[in-house]
Amino acid sequence: MEKLYYDMHIHSALSPCGDNDMTPNNIVNMSIIKGLDIIAVTDHNSCGNVEAVMKAADGKILVVPGMEIETSEEIHVVSYFPDLESALKTEAVVKDNLPFIENNTEIYGNQYFMDENDEITGEEKSLLVSATQLDLYSVVRLVKDNGGVPVPAHIDRSSYSVLSNLGFLPEDLGVTAVEITPMRRKFFENDYLKYNILSNSDAHYLENISECEFFIEIIDKNIKEVLKYLCKIE
Secondary structure (H helix, E strand, C coil), rough: EEEEEEEEEECCCCCCCCCCCHHHHHHHHHHHHCCCCCCEEEECCCCCCHHHHHHCCCCCCEEEEEEECCCCCCEEECEEECCCHHHHHHHHHHHCCCCCCCHHHHHHHHEEEEECCCCCHHHCCCCCCCCCCCCHHHHHHHHHHCCCEEEEEECCCCCHHHHHHCCCCCCCCCCEEEEEEEHHHHHHHHHHHEEEEEECECCCCCHHHHCCCEEECCCCCCCCHHHHHHHHCC
């Protein structure tokens, strides 16, 4: 078994709340400096910069394709996929269910698409930090149907979480992992021991990317094994 340090909730410059310095190479290099083995870029309702981050990593660090989807109940679900194609198929459905609200860059910030050389290739005009028309159960089903693993995000927070918005984590939701913020993990984890627990940075700035604190132990360092771990498959 390999002990691998991770941060699987990182926002790039595509997220309007993400700093413009959150470029593919900056994310990869800062993660390497921090000593991480696995990362995931999980922008709001989009995986538009995932391919660029994967190319920038070029095998130096494992990049799991990801996205943070906002449900109609305003619950965030970080979602991880076996490959880019599966992520893009999910993104297409998410975009079809995301109401068009023109992004006001002065209020929310820019939403930049970038390539593996950190060059800006375009800008998303529709505001990404919005609730989709997909409810929580629909998002979980959508992600699973595309081979991914849905993880209710930062469940301990007072906003955009399943606990703050529903008051509980439904037993029949069918998730196998939850995310608890690092600072509150020790206060919440005993209530969720039946789940795999992730503690990520939710970084919007380079300096916020996780240090070597939390790890998973898997047989081999690849995306398939990461997803198997999250699904509790031996």
